[in-house]
Amino acid sequence: xxxxxxxxxxxxxxxxxxxxxxxxxxxxxxxxxxxxxxxxxxxxxxxxxxxxxxxxxxxxxxxxxxxxxxxxxxxxxxxxxxxxxxxxxxxxxxxxxxxxxxxxxxxxxxxxxxxxxxxxxxxxxxxxxxxxxxxxxxxxxxxxxxxxxxxxxxxxxxxxxxxxxxxxxxxxxxxxxxxxxxxxxxxxxxxxxxxxxxxxxxxxxxxxxxxxxxxxxxxxxxxxxxxxxxxxxxxxxxxxxxxxxxxxxxxxxxx
Amino acid sequence: xxxxxxxxxxxxxxxxxxxxxxxxxxxxxxxxxxxxxxxxxxxxxxxxxxxxxxxxxxxxxxxxxxxxxxxxxxxxxxxxxxxxxxxxxxxxxxxxxxxxxxxxxxxxxxxxxxxxxxxxxxxxxxxxxxxxxxxxxxxxxxxxxxxxxxxxxxxxxxxxxxxxxxxxxxxxxxxxxxxxxxxxxxxxxxxxxxxxxxxxxxxxxxxxxxxxxxxxxxxxxxxxxxxxxxxxxxxxxxxxxxxxxxxxxxxxxxxxxxxxxxxxxxxxxxxxxxxxxxxxxx
Amino acid sequence: xxxxxxxxxxxxxxxxxxxxxxxxxxxxxxxxxxxxxxxxxxxxxxxxxxxxxxxxxxxxxxxxxxxxxxxxxxxxxxxxxxxxxxxxxxxxxxxxxxxxxxxxxxxxxxxxxxxxxxxxxxxxxxxxxxxxxxxxxxxxxxxxxxxxxxxxxxxxxxxxxxxxxxxxxxxxxxxxxxxxxxxxxxxxxxxxxxxxxxxxxxxxxxxxxxxxxxxxxxxxxxxxxxxxxxxxxxxxxxxxxxxxxxxxxxxxxxxxxxxxxxxxxxxxxxxxxxxxxxxxxxxxxxxxx
Numbered sequence: 001x002x003x004x005x006x007x008x009x010x011x012x013x014x015x016x017x018x019x020x021x022x023x024x025x026x027x028x029x030x031x032x033x034x035x036x037x038x039x040x041x042x043x044x045x046x047x048x049x050x051x052x053x054x055x056x057x058x059x060x061x062x063x064x065x066x067x068x069x070x071x072x073x074x075x076x077x078x079x080x081x082x083x084x085x086x087x088x089x090x091x092x093x094x095x096x097x098x099x100x101x102x103x104x105x106x107x108x109x110x111x112x113x114x115x116x117x118x119x120x121x122x123x124x125x126x127x128x129x130x131x132x133x134x135x136x137x138x139x140x141x142x143x144x145x146x147x148x149x150x151x152x153x154x155x156x157x158x159x160x161x162x163x164x165x166x167x168x169x170x171x172x173x174x175x176x177x178x179x180x181x182x183x184x185x186x187x188x189x190x191x192x193x194x195x196x197x198x199x200x201x202x203x204x205x206x207x208x209x210x211x212x213x214x215x216x217x218x219x220x221x222x223x224x225x226x227x228x229x230x231x232x233x234x235x236x237x238x239x240x241x242x243x244x245x246x247x248x249x250x251x252x253x254x255x
Numbered sequence: 256x257x258x259x260x261x262x263x264x265x266x267x268x269x270x271x272x273x274x275x276x277x278x279x280x281x282x283x284x285x286x287x288x289x290x291x292x293x294x295x296x297x298x299x300x301x302x303x304x305x306x307x308x309x310x311x312x313x314x315x316x317x318x319x320x321x322x323x324x325x326x327x328x329x330x331x332x333x334x335x336x337x338x339x340x341x342x343x344x345x346x347x348x349x350x351x352x353x354x355x356x357x358x359x360x361x362x363x364x365x366x367x368x369x370x371x372x373x374x375x376x377x378x379x380x381x382x383x384x385x386x387x388x389x390x391x392x393x394x395x396x397x398x399x400x401x402x403x404x405x406x407x408x409x410x411x412x413x414x415x416x417x418x419x420x421x422x423x424x425x426x427x428x429x430x431x432x433x434x435x436x437x438x439x440x441x442x443x444x445x446x447x448x449x450x451x452x453x454x455x456x457x458x459x460x461x462x463x464x465x466x467x468x469x470x471x472x473x474x475x476x477x478x479x480x481x482x483x484x485x486x487x488x489x490x491x492x493x494x495x496x497x498x499x500x501x502x503x504x505x506x507x508x509x510x511x512x513x514x515x516x517x518x519x520x521x522x523x524x525x526x527x528x529x530x531x532x533x534x535x536x537x
Numbered sequence: 538x539x540x541x542x543x544x545x546x547x548x549x550x551x552x553x554x555x556x557x558x559x560x561x562x563x564x565x566x567x568x569x570x571x572x573x574x575x576x577x578x579x580x581x582x583x584x585x586x587x588x589x590x591x592x593x594x595x596x597x598x599x600x601x602x603x604x605x606x607x608x609x610x611x612x613x614x615x616x617x618x619x620x621x622x623x624x625x626x627x628x629x630x631x632x633x634x635x636x637x638x639x640x641x642x643x644x645x646x647x648x649x650x651x652x653x654x655x656x657x658x659x660x661x662x663x664x665x666x667x668x669x670x671x672x673x674x675x676x677x678x679x680x681x682x683x684x685x686x687x688x689x690x691x692x693x694x695x696x697x698x699x700x701x702x703x704x705x706x707x708x709x710x711x712x713x714x715x716x717x718x719x720x721x722x723x724x725x726x727x728x729x730x731x732x733x734x735x736x737x738x739x740x741x742x743x744x745x746x747x748x749x750x751x752x753x754x755x756x757x758x759x760x761x762x763x764x765x766x767x768x769x770x771x772x773x774x775x776x777x778x779x780x781x782x783x784x785x786x787x788x789x790x791x792x793x794x795x796x797x798x799x800x801x802x803x804x805x806x807x808x809x810x811x812x813x814x815x816x817x818x819x820x821x822x823x824x825x826x
Contacts (some may be wrong), residue, residue, distance in 0.1 A: 051421075077423035089418040091411055102411055106423040108404040112432045115404035164423055287628050321569060333810070335818040343628070344767045345813060347760060348806030355803025359796075462760065466635050473632045506647060509640025516633040517618065520625045 001080050004029045004080070004168045004199050010049055011223075019045045021223040022059070027168065027201060032194050034210040034231065035203045037220035038244060043203055046220065047172055049165035051122050064167060077109050082166035086173045088153040092140070092146030096137065096156060099145050100128035103163035128163060135159045135189050151182040158189060168199040173207050187213060210233070219243070262381050266452050267491045268386035272393045272489035274471035275480060276398050276440035281469070282478035283406055284412025284433035286334050290346035293353035294438040295382055296460030298323040298445025299534050300357065303369045303455055310373045316446045323442020326353075331434030335427045350462045357457040368456030375450045386447050397480045400436070409433060410478075410529045474515050477525025485523055528529060541671050543789040549677035550679050551785025552684035556739035558762040558769070558777045559691070560611070560732020566708040566772025569627050573634040575736055576759025577641035578614075582607045582737025583744040583754050584645060584654065591657045596745075603737040611733025612726050638759070646752040653751030662748040676746045683742065687735060688778060695774075704728065704812055708772060757802050764805040768812060784808065 001025035012021045020042045027033050036044050048054040050061060052073040061069045065077040077083070091099055104124040108115045108231070132138060135155045140148065145156060154174055161169050174190065175183045187209050194200045202209050210231070217234045219227035227240040234240055256264075277291045301322030305315040330349055334342050357363050363368075375382055398404045408429055411419040416426045449455055467490065475486030491510070494504050519526045557579055557812075564572040572801040582603040590599025618637060656662065664675035694701040703719035704727055715721055743751045765784055769776030784805050791804045799807065 067322075072425065072427075073420040074423050074425040077421060081304055083421045085421070087416075089421075090416055091414045091418060093414055094410070098407075102424075103422045105404055109408045109422070109424045112405060112425075112428050115408050116400065117403070119399075119403050121404075121407075134418065146379070148511075160422060281628070333814070337813050338817065340569065340627070341767055341813060341817070343631070345810060347763060348809050351760065351803045351806045352799075355806075358800050359798045377703030398682065425709050458654070463639075466632070469628070470632055470636070474668065475687060477626065477628075503643065503647060505639055505643035509636045509638070509643060512636030513618065513633055513640060516629060516636065517621065520622055520629050 002029050003027060004064055005050070005201065006060075006062040007046075007050070008060040008062065010046070010056045010061065012049065012054060012056045018223050020049065020056070023217060023220070023223075023225055024059075025228060026226060027199060029167070030197060032192075032200045032213065032215045033202065034214035034217045035220065036205075036207065036217065041220040041236050042133060042223040043090050043220055045223075046069060046221075047170065047203060050081075050170060076112070077105065077164055077166075080165075080167035082161035082164050082169040084154075084157040084161050084169070084171050084174055086176060086249060088150070090145035090148070090153055090155050090156055092144065094145055095141065096132065096143050096145050097125065097128055097141035098150065099156060100131055100159050100163045101125050102198060103160040104131070106164045127158075131162050134192070135162070135187065150177055151179070151186075152188060154178060154182075155189065158186075158193070162193065162198075164236075166198060167231055168201060169193065170201045170203070172203050173205060174202070177206055183209065256380065258379060261383050262451075263495060264403045264493070265379075265383045265386050265447075267488055268383070269392040269448050269451065270468075270471070270491045271324050271484055271487045272444040272447070273468050274438055274475070274483050275393050275397045275439040276444070277468050278472045278475070278478065278480065278483045279409075279440075280433045281436035281472055282483070283401065283409040283413065284430060285339075285409075286430055286433060287339070288330070288342040288346045288434075288437075289343050289462070289469055290348070290353075291437075292460040292465035293350045294327050294441035295429045295445045295448070295459065295464075296353055296357070297326045298442030299449045299455050299460065300363055300369070300445070301442070302446035302449040303372050312375045312377075312450070315449070316443065319442040319446030319449070321442065322441045323445060324439035327434045327438020327441070328431060330438070333430040334430050336432065347462060347465075350460075350465050354457050354461050364456075365411035365505065366456075368454065370454040372449055372453040372455070374453060377450075382447075382450050386451065389443060389447060393443075394480060394484060396440075401480060405429075405432070410417040432478065443530065461496055470512055474483070474512075474522050476522030476526075479522070479524030482522055482524030482527075539726060540790075543793075544786065545671065545673055545677060547786035547789030548587060549680040549785070550788065551782035552680045553588040553739050553743060554758070554762065554765055554784060555778045555781035556684055556687060556735045556742075558756055558781055559737050559774060560766045561762050562728075562769060562772055562777045563728050563732050563776065565766060567711075568619060568623065569779050571627070571631045571634070571763060572614075573631060573759060573763070574614055574618075574641070575732070575762070577638050578607050578610075578733045578735040579740040579758065580641065580645060580750070580752070580755035581610055582733075582740035583750040584649065584740075585737065586741030587654050587656055587744050587750050590659075593652075594658065596659070596661065600738065600741050603741050604734040607733040607737035611729040615725060615729045627711030636737035638755075642752050642753075642756070649750075649752075651752070653754075655748050655749050656745070659745070660749060662745050674746075676700040676742060680742050681747070683738060687738065688774075691731075691774065700727065726826065761802065761805045764809040768809055 006029040007023050007025050009022050009024050011019060012020045023046060029214060036042060049056050051117060060067055062074060063081055066079055068079055072223050101121055101124045104127050108118045129141060132141060135158050137152060137155055137159060140152060148156065175186055178186060191201060191213055200216060202210065214231055217231040219234060219240050221243040226243055227234040227237050266318035273291060273295055280288050297412035302315040305318035330346060333345055337345055358366055372383050377385060398462050408424050411424055412426045412429045418427050471486045472483050476482035496503060497507050561572055563576045564570060583709060585603040585606045586599040599649040618633055622633060626690030661675055666673050666759060695705040703714060704724050706714035707719055707721055734814050752756050765780045766777055769780035788801060788804050792801050
């Protein structure tokens with residue numbers, strides 16, 4: 001099976017609201033998938049389920065062929081999933097380099113005993129510096145992460161995600177809060193990540209950019225998948241169009 | 256060396272072990288524990304019982320370490336469940352429960368404590384040397400952990416648990432590890448204390464003592480091993496140094512605690528760091 | 538009858554815990570500080586009541602003195618100790634707070650003596666009433682009545698007056714309150730003033746109950762109050778009130794059942810730990826105020 005990430009009839013209900021109502025999809029290795037949908041469509045909930053922050057009522061989350069539905073986030077990261085947060089969460093009191101070194105040390109830190117028995121960070125430091133350079137953060141290594149502006153923090157977030165050597169990265173609104181120049185630079189970096197053979201799942205509001213770079217689009221509305229396929233074809237579908245232009249506004253008002 | 260010096264040095268050694276081990280839990284891993292006295296006490300009582308049963312020193316040490324870490328891992332599991340601001344109060348609770356429980360147990364000597372504990376056979380000076388060796392080993396371990404990947408991961412968990420999780424670091428496992436190591440060392444300190452006094456009462460392990468240990472960590476500078484060692488030595492000697500105000504010891508101690516924190520909230524470590532920065536800039 | 542006696546004891550103690558804990562939970566709700574030195578405020582209130590009552594010969598003036606002195610002291614603690622430490626980890630101001638408590642406790646001992654002070658003339662402490670075989674002391678009645686008045690007053694204050702509403706809003710939703718023009722600094726002073734005054738009343742009543750104030754008066758109560766505010770769901774006045782009453786009753790009855798193997802003063806923490814294991818988010822959950 002070549003699917004790196006697979007959802008199998010995932011559903012969750014909050015009180016009386018069916019937030020996600022049976023989503024199934026498979027992301028193939030090397031794919032570049034955009035996950036979109038109007039506000040209240042269940043995107044955030046679905047991300048939280050994939051990340052392991054929420055446990056679905058039914059269905060399975062499968063990473064690289066392994067069922068991780070009951071596993072915590074950290075175990076999923078070890079299975080090859082990397083995440084970036086919508087709101088950046090660097091370790092503010094560590095240097096930029098240390099933030100990435102820590103991620104690069106996943107081979108040690110995934111096991112407390114192994115972490116206790118290893119000290120040297122040389123290899124990880126070199127790798128971290130290379131990753132920082134590749135996302136355009138060369139020169140900031142020694143600064144405290146808390147001192148970086150938002151545009152750079154978003155890239156640090158990406159650098160940390162790359163440092164865990166993922167098979168698939170889940171990017172939660174990596175462009176939010178960035179100005180136009182910063183956003184296009186970030187998009188460029190994300191494309192480079194994909195070219196390196198890492199599968200990308202991008203959740204983004206910026207439809208224009210999503211249409212430009214994604215190879216496949218999954219559209220969510222009211223907790224179910226209403227469109228899945230080549231971006232232009234999907235957007236041409238009247239159902240998707242209605243959800244976005246017509247019904248989308250109504251959904252928004254209700255949410 | 257006079258008997259007085261030997262006893263002071265022994266107490267300093269025990270307090271260094273306690274403060275450094277608490278620093279691993281609260282400083283390195285960010286889990287506020289205000290009940291360190293309970294783990295210390297569990298180790299002391301277990302070692303006392305083991306001495307009565309076997310009169311074997313290494314066995315009593317092992318008993319103390321196991322008792323301390325066993326209780327510690329239970330509290331560690333609690334720390335996985337409760338919100339971080341509840342943890343401080345939970346650990347205070349553990350301390351009061353420990354004291355309240357032991358006080359009513361006749362098999363633990365109740366209010367009167369346990370006296371006439373068999374000696375180690377090393378003599379006061381020999382005990383002191385053993386305590387100092389253990390204290391040095393504890394400091395070395397703390398310095399090592401701080402440099403290892405484990406210390407790195409501890410810092411991440413202490414700063415932002417969720418962010419640590421997204422880097423593949425299982426926050427729960429690390430919290431348990433911190434509690435396990437820190438409280439095992441507290442149990443060790445308890446065993447050494449039993450060898451030192453041969454007489455224990457539960458009042459030695461009360462909440463006020465736990466606060467005193469936390470004061471050593473905060474005054475030393477949370478997370479800094481050397482700062483904490485310095486503060487542990489200083490705060491142990493302080494009551495001796497101010498014997499001339501014997502009647503006002505607590506008054507002076509409380510006042511100094513307030514003043515030091517008010518004037519240097521980052522502790523000794525923060526103070527020296529600031530000085531260093533200022534010198535570098537000048 | 539014995540069981541009813543226990544209920545009376547439990548409820549009156551619960552009322553005392555409630556008045557003691559409210560200030561603590563509000564400080565926590567507002568500043569996220571465990572205000573351990575609140576116990577010193579409680580003790581100061583008790584001393585002020587006794588000393589002023591002895592000086593003037595009037596119990597009422599004693600209480601009046603207490604509720605004038607303690608708010609000033611409470612606000613001074615905020616201004617001089619907590620405000621400069623707000624930017625640090627919460628354990629830093631807490632340790633400072635513990636230091637202040639140790640300092641104050643010993644200061645009371647040095648100034649007023651190890652033995653403490655007693656009321657010179659005070660028939661009130663020894664007055665009891667008999668209701669069909671149930672003995673109730675005047676102080677117990679006073680505790681319950683005062684607590685009822687205090688909490689009713691607090692309720693009216695936080696729902697009917699502008700500043701009271703602003704206060705409550707600041708505790709639960711600080712940003713929103715600030716955007717509606719509530720001055721957060723003023724709210725903090727108000728918070729310390731009212732919390733301290735309530736603790737002082739509780740302290741004065743405990744002094745009456747024992748007819749004695751000694752340096753250790755605030756000690757155990759203060760740590761119990763920490764358990765209570767967590768049980769009550771940190772920052773919640775109603776939760777604190779319920780937790781206090783429940784604890785008073787559990788302690789009263791618990792002494793018979795588990796007193797043989799556990800100290801009375803540890804019961805609060807046993808309850809706390811059991812509760813937290815079942816409901817890690819506390820009694821009242823995440824809801825505040």
